[in-house]
Amino acid sequence: MNGALRDAVRERFGTQAVADQELFVQPATSEKFGDLQCNVAMPLARRLGRAPREVAAGLLEGIRWPKCVERVEIAGPGFINIFLSEKWLAGYCARLLQDERCLVPEVGAGRVVVMDYSSPNVAKPMHIGHIRSTVIGSALDRMYRYLGYRVIADNHIGDWGTQFGILILGYRHFVDQEALRRSPVEELERVYAASYAKARTDREWMEQARRELVKLQRADPENLALWSRFVQLSLQEFERIYRRLGVRFDLVRGESYYRDRLSGIVAMLKERGLARESEGAQVVFLEEEGLPPCIVQKRDGGFNYATTDLATIESRIQEFSPQKILYVTDERQQLHFRQIFAIARRVGWNTELVHVWFGLMRLPEGTFSTREGNVIRLELLLDEAERRALEIVRQTSPSMPEDQQEEVARAVGIGAVKYADLSQNPQSTVVFTWDKALSLEGNSAPYLQYTCARIQSVLDKYRETIGPLPSAESLELTHPQERRVAVRLVRFADVVLRSASRYRPNLLADYLSDLAKEYNTFYQNVPFLKSEPGVRESRINLCRATAAVLRRGLTLLGIETPRRI
RNA sequence: GCGCCUGUAGCUCAAUUGGACAGAGCGUCAGCCUCCGGAGCUGAAGGUUGCAGGUUCGAUCCCUGCCAGGCGCACCA
Numbered sequence: 001m002n003g004a005l006r007d008a009v010r011e012r013f014g015t016q017a018v019a020d021q022e023l024f025v026q027p028a029t030s031e032k033f034g035d036l037q038c039n040v041a042m043p044l045a046r047r048l049g050r051a052p053r054e055v056a057a058g059l060l061e062g063i064r065w066p067k068c069v070e071r072v073e074i075a076g077p078g079f080i081n082i083f084l085s086e087k088w089l090a091g092y093c094a095r096l097l098q099d100e101r102c103l104v105p106e107v108g109a110g111r112v113v114v115m116d117y118s119s120p121n122v123a124k125p126m127h128i129g130h131i132r133s134t135v136i137g138s139a140l141d142r143m144y145r146y147l148g149y150r151v152i153a154d155n156h157i158g159d160w161g162t163q164f165g166i167l168i169l170g171y172r173h174f175v176d177q178e179a180l181r182r183s184p185v186e187e188l189e190r191v192y193a194a195s196y197a198k199a200r201t202d203r204e205w206m207e208q209a210r211r212e213l214v215k216l217q218r219a220d221p222e223n224l225a226l227w228s229r230f231v232q233l234s235l236q237e238f239e240r241i242y243r244r245l246g247v248r249f250d251l252v253r254g255e256s257y258y259r260d261r262l263s264g265i266v267a268m269l270k271e272r273g274l275a276r277e278s279e280g281a282q283v284v285f286l287e288e289e290g291l292p293p294c295i296v297q298k299r300d301g302g303f304n305y306a307t308t309d310l311a312t313i314e315s316r317i318q319e320f321s322p323q324k325i326l327y328v329t330d331e332r333q334q335l336h337f338r339q340i341f342a343i344a345r346r347v348g349w350n351t352e353l354v355h356v357w358f359g360l361m362r363l364p365e366g367t368f369s370t371r372e373g374n375v376i377r378l379e380l381l382l383d384e385a386e387r388r389a390l391e392i393v394r395q396t397s398p399s400m401p402e403d404q405q406e407e408v409a410r411a412v413g414i415g416a417v418k419y420a421d422l423s424q425n426p427q428s429t430v431v432f433t434w435d436k437a438l439s440l441e442g443n444s445a446p447y448l449q450y451t452c453a454r455i456q457s458v459l460d461k462y463r464e465t466i467g468p469l470p471s472a473e474s475l476e477l478t479h480p481q482e483r484r485v486a487v488r489l490v491r492f493a494d495v496v497l498r499s500a501s502r503y504r505p506n507l508l509a510d511y512l513s514d515l516a517k518e519y520n521t522f523y524q525n526v527p528f529l530k531s532e533p534g535v536r537e538s539r540i541n542l543c544r545a546t547a548a549v550l551r552r553g554l555t556l557l558g559i560e561t562p563r564r565i
Numbered sequence: 566g567c568g569c570c571u572g573u574a575g576c577u578c579a580a581u582u583g584g585a586c587a588g589a590g591c592g593u594c595a596g597c598c599u600c601c602g603g604a605g606c607u608g609a610a611g612g613u614u615g616c617a618g619g620u621u622c623g624a625u626c627c628c629u630g631c632c633a634g635g636c637g638c639a640c641c642a
Contacts, residue, residue, distance in 0.1 A: 026581055039584055042622075052622075076585055077622055121642080158642065255642085281640055290568090291638095298640040305642045334569060335637055359570080360636070367635090396604065412604095424578060429571070429635065436577065441604065442590035443578085450604050458601055465601095498581065510579065513589080524597090524606040565604075 005038055008063045013044060013055075025082065027491060034073065034081035035487050041078040052078030068092075086477050089486045090538075094475040096489060097545040102552050104493045106148030114152045114316050115141050117328035118247070121158035122234040122254070123167055123188040126241055127375040128432055129330075129368070132358045135418045135558065136426055137328035138247045139505040140356070142556045147500055152250050152320055156312065157238075159231050159254030162302075163192065165213025168226050169205070170195025184233040217259075231256075244382055244414060246558055261311040262303040266296050269310075274346055286342050294339040309340050310347075317351055324352040326503075331357045331427070356503040359429035376432070385413035385438050392440060393565070400564070411560040413438070415445035422557050423509040443513045445559050448550060451516040452561040454523065455547040461529060462540055469544070470537035478535060481522045482542055488515045492549050496556065505557060512553045519546045 005024045025036045041056035048055065056078045065072070070085040096103050117137020120126050137153075145151045170191040179187040199206040216223040235252065242248065266282055269275035275282045280299035286292070296307045316325060327337060337355040344353060360367070368374045390409035397405065420437050421430070423444075440446045462469065477483045491511065499507040528539035551561050 029580095029585060033585070037584085042584075046621085079585065119642095161642070163641085279639075283639075292568090293639060295640050300640080302640080304640065306640095308642090330636090331570065332636060333642085336642085338569095357570095362635080392604075396602095427570070428578085431577095433577095439577090439591085444590085444604090446604055447590095450602085454602055454605085461601060495581090502581090506579080507581075510581095510589090517589085520605060521607090523601080524603095527601075529601045564602090 004063060004065055005040065005059070008059050009040065009044070012058055013048065028081065031484070031487075033075065033079065034083040036082040036084070038080040038082065039078075041074075041080060045078065056080055084487070084490075086483065089483065089490060090475045090477050092490050093486050093542060093545045094473055096492075097472045097475070097541060097548060101146075102492055102549055104146065104496050104552075107497065108144060108147040108149030111148075111324075112150045112152065112320055112322040113144055113324040113326060114154060114320060114322045115144070115326045115328070116154055116156045117141070117326075118242075118249075119156045119158065119329070120234075120238060121163075123163070123185065123192055123230050124234075125185045125189060125375075126238065126378040127368075128378055128381055128437075129361045129375070130378055131381070131417070132361060132421055132426070132430070133328050133330070134242075134245065134247055135421050136356070136358060136505060137326075138245070139418075139422055139508075139557050140326065140328065140500065140503060142558060143496060143500040143505070143508070146556055147496070152316075152322070153248070154251040154253055154316075155238075155249040157231075157234075157252060157254040159227075159234075160256035160259060160308075161305075162213060164216055164227055164230075165209040165211070166195045166199055167192045167230065168212045168216065168223055169209045170198075171226060171230075180233075185237045188230060188233065241378055241382070245418070246414075246560070255305075255308045255312075258308055258311040258315055261315060262307045265307055265311045265314065266303070268347070269296060269343070272347070274343065284339075284343050284346075286339060289338075289342045291335070291339050291342060294343065306336070306340060306343075309336075310343060313340070313344055313349060313351070313353070317349055322351055324354060326354050326356055328356045328358070330360055332360070333357065354503070356426070358426040361430045361432055363432055381417060381437065382414060384434065385417045386410055387413075388438050389413035389416065389440065389446075397564070404564075408562050408565050411562045412440070412446050412449060412565060415449060415554075415559040416440055418557065418559055419445035419448075419509065422505045423513070424506055426504065426506065445554075446565065448512055448516050448554055449559070449561055449565050451519060452547055452550050452554070453563065453565045455519075455543050455550075456563050458529065458543055459540070459547075465529075466536075470540055472541060472544075474534075474537050475541045475545075476535075476538045477542075478538070479522075479526050481518070481526055482539070484518045485515070485522050485542060485546060488518055489545055489549055492553070496553075508553055509557060512550060512557075515546065515553075516550060519543075519550075 024040055025038045028034050028037045041059060042052045045052035045055040053074055056074045060072060060074070060080065068084050068088040070083045072083070073081045075081050115137060118130065118134040120130050141151055141153050167188065174191045174194050176187060195209070199209055212223060216227055231254070266275060269284060270282065275284045275296055278293070281295050282297035283293045283295050286294060294306050295304060296310070297303055313325065316322060334355065334357055341353045362368070363374060386409050389412040390406065393400070393405045393409045393412070400408070416438055420439060459469065477486055495508055495511040499505060526539070528536055528543070531539060554561050
């Protein structure tokens with residue numbers, strides 16, 4: 001359809017008239033304006049100095065529409081309203097029902113994208129601040145994979161750096177082995193905090209920590225063994241959380257993985273005249289880009305995160321030749337990545353680098369920090385989510401066996417936590433409250449899961465009382481509400497594409513809740529199991545198609561859909 | 566001081582990057598047949614999109630200036 005319009009524009013107004021990327025058709029803003037609309041006539045009219053309606057009329061004259069178009073109207077100042085053929089809509093839903101992929105095209109086939117998300121620090125428990133990167137990153141990961149991209153999800157954990165000197169020293173003096181066995185990461189964090197506090201007032205202690213760090217960097221066996229143990233303990237705990245969240249990485253390469261490349265990066269930057277000495281450090285100046293200078297080697301000869309990130313890019317390009325590398329981090333790193341990307345461009349690395357940033361998570365009383373002691377551990381949040389969900393499941397499904405209740409509570413609770421984050425614009429700041437994070441009503445995961453379970457139940461009932469599910473071909477739209485559902489099903493593929501290409505899972509979440517709402521209206525107001533044979537089968541198929549899209553959509557967001565909830 | 570972001574219904578959030586009378590959920594109010602799962606459905610009330618200008622057929626969106634808040638700005642990541 002876009003093609004037909006674009007061709008018509010080119011033919012009548014010249015090839016320069018519109019850019020390739022320009023959006024031509026979009027969902028209509030109201031159903032009285034049809035199913036789709038095209039607004040291209042108005043900007044075009046301005047450029048041509050003609051009346052918009054006249055341009056629209058000229059555009060439509062003799063245009064060769066695809067067969068899905070029933071009729072077209074010009075309205076208002078020059079809107080082109082497109083009405084889809086009912087028969088085509090029904091046919092599309094029938095095809096969607098028979099297609100494993102819900103007719104979502106594999107636009108990413110043959111393309112590679114590296115994704116960098118979650119990335120917690122070793123020796124610190126994951127807290128609620130980590131959830132956005134993990135959940136948003138994981139949703140984008142799933143969407144890109146589904147679109148046919150080869151995705152390499154790399155958990156770039158903070159496992160190297162100055163903090164390990166302090167930690168090793170603290171470990172030697174303060175560790176409580178019993179506590180370490182009980183709750184390893186919690187204990188490591190305590191040890192680190194104690195050592196850090198001492199270092200701030202005690203110069204000698206600070207100096208010792210620095211020596212421990214140097215020993216580690218020179219591969220002293222004892223310190224290396226300790227470091228490696230800290231990493232292992234932390235990874236085990238992270239893994240436990242990832243399992244609960246259904247998050248999986250292809251690689252877990254911490255910063256340490258790139259440590260042997262760091263001096264090479266700096267040497268390369270110097271050689272190309274990009275880095276030069278300033279105040280004892282090696283610095284890349286980025287005046288042309290309007291950015292502040294970026295330090296790539298400290299005065300003491302040590303490297304910092306900028307160096308590591310550059311080395312990481314180099315390594316990823318060499319190993320995977322990705323078209324794109326995605327970083328999902330909070331907004332505070334915007335400047336840092338703009339610097340890194342600018343340097344990468346100067347070096348000549350032409351992989352597309354994208355910083356997908358999201359707003360900070362805060363508490364009502366302000367920013368949280370380890371030092372303030374007001375962090376909320378991620379595991380605690382997940383526990384609470386499941387607990388609240390279980391309470392409700394027990395109320396609403398008292399006859400369900402206990403282990404199934406728990407299983408449902410898990411899916412619902414975790415789903416609610418994820419959905420709370422995924423359903424809003426990533427870039428907005430989140431003020432954390434328990435009730436918001438664990439919302440189980442309104443526009444929430446359980447509403448969508450409930451809708452899926454209801455459809456499942458309808459299908460079960462059909463098989464029980466009528467027979468095997470009907471052939472997928474029989475699908476007709478005989479009620480206006482069916483049409484509303486069908487129009488939305490048709491949009492699914494576009495929504496997935498748009499949501500992925502704009503790095504906005506909330507666009508998909510919005511769509512799913514809209515679809516579920518239309519379906520529930522249908523469910524509530526239009527009989528189907530009790531309607532006449534024929535119509536009944538058609539409506540059952542519409543239910544099935546809806547379920548397929550809801551399930552697929554939720555899976556892309558990383559949310560489970562239990563058969564019953 | 567410079568830069569990035571945010572400000573939308575009482576509350577929590579949308580709005581397909583300039584489109585048609587700004588939409589949902591929660592809360593409030595009024596309803597839903599011995600009927601497929603009531604975690605549901607139908608309806609009502611609720612708005613000067615922070616403020617003031619500008620650009621044009623048209624602005625929550627773009628430009629300028631204010632106000633309020635968040636974040637960042639050379640050796641932490």
